[in-house]
Amino acid sequence: MPTYRAPRGTRDLLPTETPTWTRLERLAADLAARYGYRRIETPLFEQTDVFERGIGEVTDVVEKELFRLAPRTEESESWVLRPEPTAGIVRAYVQHGMRTWPQPVKVTQTGPMFRYDRPQAGRYRQFWQFDVEAIGDPGPAVDAEIIELGTRFYREAGLDGVEVLLNSIGDAACRPAYVAELTAYYEPHRVALPAIERGRLDRNVLRLLDSKDPAMAGLNANAPRMTERLCADCAEHFAAVRAHLDALGVGYRLEPGLVRGLDYYTRTAFEFYLVGREGQQQAIGGGGRYDGLVELLGGRPTPAIGFGIGLDRLILALTETAQAVPSEAGPTAVVVGADPDDTIARLRVVTQLRAAGVGSRAELGRRKLGKQLEAAARDGAHFAVILGDELADGNVGLRDLPAGTQKVVALADLAREIERAHAAHRHGGGPD
RNA sequence: GUGGCCUUAGCUCAAUGGCAGAGCAUCGGAUUGUGGCUCCGAAGGUUACGGGUUCGAGCCCCGUAGGCCACCCCA
Incomplete structure (x- = not known):
């Protein structure tokens, strides 16, 4: 066994496998360009606050998965490796006054993200995402456009069996009341809940909805649904997103239990799922609308939407179905x-x-x-x-x-x- | 972060508590200028790491690290 190994949760991409990566990165860049998205590159690390404020302090990503950098001196800033691309991009949008650019600002980025998680196949501490963000467009048309872009990426990458899960999680106008109602719904059953679910009741009630515990099935089936509690604006927006998707012929499945793990999401939330696959690597991409994030990071109120697609899991899926075979081109x-x-x-x-x-x-x-x-x-x-x-x-x-x-x-x-x-x-x- | 399974050559794997091996891959050779096949050979190991039990440990026990699986969470 060698003395030195790649750090836990990281791995080397060897010349035998990089052709697949190169192909997908090119596809991502070409596709984004075709849709009018331009490349942006933000630092691999940011001030801790960018993510703590942006993603939300009571999320798993911030509470237990942040990859913190040890400060060199007392007075130095606190930094973390980026766990996701959106907050950094929004920070750049605000910092460079992109609100004076023609709106929306459409940018794309592909690169490594870092989460201090316990590794597993398809789950790494350094993983790659193809990311697309449209900032400054309230939708709903752009919501459908960006979801269609995501589905096209998978199709052109050669991966079949990708399903779009769609939900609306409301906004500041209607979600607080819904969260209160949901809490009230579960509260009488508190003592009967499994320990994990009881913790969620206090931390993040929405999480209860997508519990995998069979004991929760009955209770969850009768739980009030966000989509039935949307305010008029959110309901109209959601209906319009669906109408646009239908018009484009993009299939999707409504998933009332779909809750994204980052606090900044509003209204449209979606995930790309691999059908017929068990376990946690089912989610191969996801995103949503984040109309409050720009303001949260110091900008003016600005609507925005984006998604991230995990290249590691995409390649894993391609490899398992033998679709990743790179035609190794030798020298002429x-x-x-x-x-x-x-x-x-x-x-x-x-x-x-x-x-x-x-x-x-x-x-x-x-x-x-x-x-x-x-x-x-x-x-x-x-x-x-x-x-x-x-x-x-x-x-x-x-x-x-x-x-x-x-x-x-x-x-x-x-x-x-x-x-x-x-x-x-x-x-x-x-x-x- | 919780629980479980696993770890022998670069890779895939053997080895009753008693001499650490095979196949593939790598490199070299098969009478000196022509390839993929074949044959021969070489190199490659602190059996993940650290302890313990034993006359003797790859094998049994404990710890650590790493990988994987299920959770958690997400990509």
């Missing part, structure tokens, strides 16, 4: 030589190829030709450029490895010849 050409010691010749030729734009590598070790060719073939290279005696006449051998054919090519024509043959091969639909 590998330069090998009959004289193992003549690394100068090989390096010169490969440098010339690269200057001409050909993706190539040279055998820089000193093994014999047979081994060099063997390695080139296993690399998945299309061509081997073989340097031998004919180099004295300015010629080299150009071997098509998959085809097993070989011809003599003038060094001066080498790059051009490779590009021509390689392009013909690809357009011919050969194996890649």
Whole structure:
């Protein structure tokens, strides 16, 4: 066992798996751009207050999962690694006066998030999210647009069986009364509640609604529903979101028990779920409207909505259904030589190829030709450029490895010849 | 944060309390300029770490770390 390991809950993404990541990150960036979202990058850490105030102090994310940075001096600020992207982005929106930009401000970001949680498969202390935020639009049309964007991301990533769970959790006008009603509903049953649920009754009543405890099923089924207690504005908004989704043909399932874990959410709340999958990795993305957050972080009242999609869990799901197989593209050409010691010749030729734009590598070790060719073939290279005696006449051998054919090519024509043959091969639909 | 299961070579796994092994992968060789197959060989280990029991521990016991599963929570 090695002396040093990646810290608990983190892992290395090896070159064998990064092609999948690169593909998804590109898809995320392309898709967001297609919808008019522009890239923003905020720091990996923020002042603790940004999250404590933004997310809410009585949330699990803040109470037990914040990754706190030890201060170097007494007077230094208190910092934490970001557990989610939205609060930092909103902080940036306020700080840079983006309210003077054309509204809404539509931004996207993909990067690592950190939560000090107990690790499990699909649950890491450092995990990646593709995030999209539209700030300054009250909806409801943008709510539907952003949910549709999320579903398209999964579809284009190649993941089937993603379901949208939708709910409205009201706003400052109607939620407090609902929370009071819900508390009153459960209170008479307090002593009969399982210990965990009893704790929720005091901490966050809404959480009782999505309890997995079978003992709660009966009680929860008859509990008052937020969607039936929405104020007129919220009810109208929710109905309009649904009408827009219907018009777009985006399927969804109403889930009255859906409560997001961060306090800043208002009205529209949604999660992307993997159907037919048990356990906690069912949620592969989620988001919602947060009309109060900008003001909470020092800006003017500004409506906004966004979502985050977990890339780790998406890739986990893709891998399990064998949809993540990366087509490992080897170098176009590998330069090998009959004289193992003549690394100068090989390096010169490969440098010339690269200057001409050909993706190539040279055998820089000193093994014999047979081994060099063997390695080139296993690399998945299309061509081997073989340097031998004919180099004295300015010629080299150009071997098509998959085809097993070989011809003599003038060094001066080498790059051009490779590009021509390689392009013909690809357009011919050969194996890649 | 709570409970449970697990940890032997880079990977997948063997080894009755009695000499730590195999397959794959890696590297080299098979008469000196031509690959994937085949054959031969080499290297690779403080059996996760620290204690204990025992004549003797990979194996039994305790602790720690890490992974996984169920909760919790979420992505």
